[in-house]
Amino acid sequence: MSAIDVFNRYGAALAAGDMAALASTFDENVIWHQPGGNPLSGEHHGPGGVVALLGRFMELSAGTFALEVVDVVERGDLVAATVRFRATRAGRTALAQNGVDVFRVRGDAIAEVWLISEDQPAEDEFWG
Template sequence: MSAIDVVGQYGAALAAGDMGALAATFHPDAVWHQPGANQASGDHVGPDAILAHLGRFMELSGGTFVLETDSATEAGDLVSATVRFRAQRAGHDDLDQHGVDVFRIAGDRIAEVWLISEDQEAEDRFWGQG
């Protein structure tokens, strides 16, 4: 399976809300690197922690968080995907940004994810400090 196919499975599982299939796309030691200085920032290790992290976005946004992939390209075991993410949160300006997610694939599973937002400061303000 190609690296881009693995990321495609991740995207399909995320869009369908299939948490079992989503967890299966991650290597047991996968690391999700969440940038910024907000309550969601930091490294999240392993499928359970990553799914809990993604669930936290839904919790904080009252279920409004949406992530869409615009396009993806691969180079060996790396895949970059241009994304748009949106959410609403009481007391905050709506979040509506584009970004790039970079995935490293190992053994047909996602081993690492790095995220780059177009405006990290605005994203930090949106998610807040908790």
């Protein structure tokens, strides 16, 4: 299975909101690097930790968090996805940014993820 195939399984599970299928796309030792200085920032470990983080995005945004994949490039075991993400929270300016998500795939699972946001200070304020 190619890295892009693994990424596509992840994307399909995420879009469907299928948390069990989503968790199955991650290596048992996955590390998710969430940038910034907000309560969601830091390293998240294991499928359970990553799925919990993604659940917090939905919880804090009252289900409004949405991610659109704009383009995807695969190079060996790496997949880089340009994305557009948005969310709203009561009493806060809506979040709408572009970013790049980089996935390292090992075998048939995602082993590591790094995220880069267009305006990290604005994202920190939104989630903080």
